[in-house]
Amino acid sequence: MAGFVSLIGAGPGDLGLLTLKAKFALERADVVLYDHLANPEILRFCAHAEHIFVGKKGFSEYMSQQEISLLMVEKALQDKRVIRLKGGDVFVFGRGGEEAEACIAAGVPFEVIPGITSAIAVPAYAGIPVTHREAGSSFAVLTGNEMLRDAEKLKYQAFNDIDTLIFLMGVKTLPRIVERLLEIGKSKDTPAATIQWGTTQQQKVVEGTLENIVQKVQEAGIGAPAVTVVGEVVRYRNTLKWFDSRPLWGRKVAVTRTREGGSELGNLLRQEGAIVIEVPLIRFEQTSEPEALQEALRHISRFEWVLFTSQQGIQAAMKALDELGLDARAFAGVKLAVVGPSTARELARYGLRADFMPSRAGGVHLGNEVPASGQQPLLHFASSIAEADLHEALTHRGMEVHTVEAYQTLPSELSEEQRERLKDAEVITLASGSAARACASQLGTDIPAVTMGPQTHKAALAAGFSVAKMAETPSLLSLVGAVKAALLES
Structure with a gap:
């Protein structure tokens, strides 16, 4: 619409x-x-x-x-x-x-x-419930900006009996907010907390009372965006805080990734409290051989199977189809195979269902398991640096496979801002030998590495990295454990 x-x-x-x-x-x-x-x-x-x-x-x-x-x-x-x-x-x-x-x-x-709303989520991430059976059965959300107006004094008198007061946009006006609350009868001993950048890895919490919260906020250098909570519920932070008390809270970890978008490893490390600095090692560009891509799509019926091994390959093929004035109906009569679940989901976005997905994600498994008859060739929409395992597995079975470059995979160029952030990283994760080599080439080897498995460990050392820890098994959870061990033992 x-x-x-x-x-x-x-x-x-x-x-x-x-x-x-x-x-x-x-x-x-x-x-x-x-x-x-x-x-x-x-x-x-x-x-x-x-x-x-x-x-x-x-x-x-x-x-x-x-x-x-x-x-x-x-x-x-x-x-x-x-x-x-x-x-x-x-x-x-x-x-x-x-x-x-x-x-x-x-x-x-x-x-x-x-x-x-930050009015509820930010206190929750600081371990402060806005209501509690023993400390607060009512709460109000106010804008700190209006506390600047003398005419609002009578309005705020009505909030004297509210158990929990939550102020948004009130850092600059916090002195006036406290003054107003004391004027309407709040005790100077009422607990208060100000939370900056709540729910993020930069979250910072200052606790006090109405008597000293302004001074504490100023001393801590708290600025916008921030939420201030006033009421007895603030006392529960000491026992309920969870977000900023996790094992890696505040520790800075660089995470290399060899695909666009967010990193699953980065998400796992954030759950442990780490500040994750994403390091993209590659970027995707349109194919250097557009004529070959279009030619393959024009004659798609020649092939028994079309093989997709990445989301980018699907996107590039669909874009090329559109440029030819065609759509997903061009795949009618052709069987479609994908390398794994994420590729299947991307295909489904275009209204196409995969006819086959291997028992385990990976090019070699796709090549070994795809139920092709061998009577017609297979078509693979690939990256410019596609690994050979799929092609080798298919040719070993006697299959004829036609590989077309659907898109280019090129080294990523980091911005000055990204390079500046990397200076604070305590360790950098390397999940493959190619990541180790690309990282050494683009960033240098000054940051201690945490590696996934013996082969990556060996490649990292050969590239010039000092290895702080090695994950014993090739899994993201094991790599997270190795990061924790490297940082918490240091």
């Missing part, structure tokens, strides 16, 4: 708190207008879309609210699916109501996809 706006709450920062409905909408977007507080990692779900940064940080604005609303409507009137991506929840001090009104005034259809 063209000309449509989705007002999406991105949540408080942790990528895992983005809702499934929001992810689904992002994957179909043409344009995304995003705020400073929206986790930039979310944009990988809509890499194909136009990304427009609109700011909205603290007391400064990159674009005014009116300009944002006008731009959002303008893009929608161009028959585009527009995402307005906002930190937290759309309607909790997010001005989403104004943007919805702008859509109505322009006759643009829209939807609201709520996000998890």
Whole structure:
């Protein structure tokens, strides 16, 4: 449906708190207008879309609210699916109501996809329940900005009997907030906590009372974005804190990856509390042989099986089909095989179901198990640096396989910002010999390595790395254990 706006709450920062409905909408977007507080990692779900940064940080604005609303409507009137991506929840001090009104005034259809508000999630990640049977049966969420207004004094008198008060956008105005609360009768001994960058690996928590919280926040250098919680529930942090007390909390680990998008290893390390610095070693570009790719697609019926060994190969083939004025119907009468579950899911996105997937993911298993008759050749849409194991397995069985370069895999070039962040890494993970060699070539070998298995260990040493620890078994969980051992023993 063209000309449509989705007002999406991105949540408080942790990528895992983005809702499934929001992810689904992002994957179909043409344009995304995003705020400073929206986790930039979310944009990988809509890499194909136009990304427009609109700011909205603290007391400064990159674009005014009116300009944002006008731009959002303008893009929608161009028959585009527009995402307005906002930190937290759309309607909790997010001005989403104004943007919805702008859509109505322009006759643009829209939807609201709520996000998890920082008012509840941030205290939870700090180990502070906003309600507790023995400490608080009521809570209120307030904007710190309004505490600047003298006329609001009487309004806040009504909150004196509320057990838990949660202030958003209130770092700059915290002295005035405390002053107001004391004026309406709150005790100076009331517990208070301010949480900066809650739910992220940069989370920082300062605890105190209304008497000293301002001083403690200033001494700790706490700035926006932050949430302040006032009430007896703050005392529960000492026993309930979980997020910032995990084994690798605050430790910085560089994770090499040889594919685009997020890293599963990175996610596992984040669950242990580590600050993960992603190091992309490769990037994908369009094929250097477009004519050969198009020729293979024109004559797809010549082949008994089409083999896909990557999501990128599927995407490249489908894009080339579109350029030829064709679609997925071109595969009618041809059997489709995939190398593993993630490739099967990518194929399904185009309305195609894989006819075969091997018992174990991997090119050699696909080559050994695909039930081809051998009466017609097989077609493999491959990378420019495709490994030979699939081809060798098929030729060993007497099969004729035609390999076409669907896309190029090239060394990734790190930005200066990425290189600067890497200077703080305590260890770097290497999961393969190729990763060790690529990393040594692109980054050098100054960071101690944690390797997966003896072969990678040997390759890392040969490349010049000092190896802090080796995972005994070739699994991500074993590699995480080796990282923990390397850092916690140091």
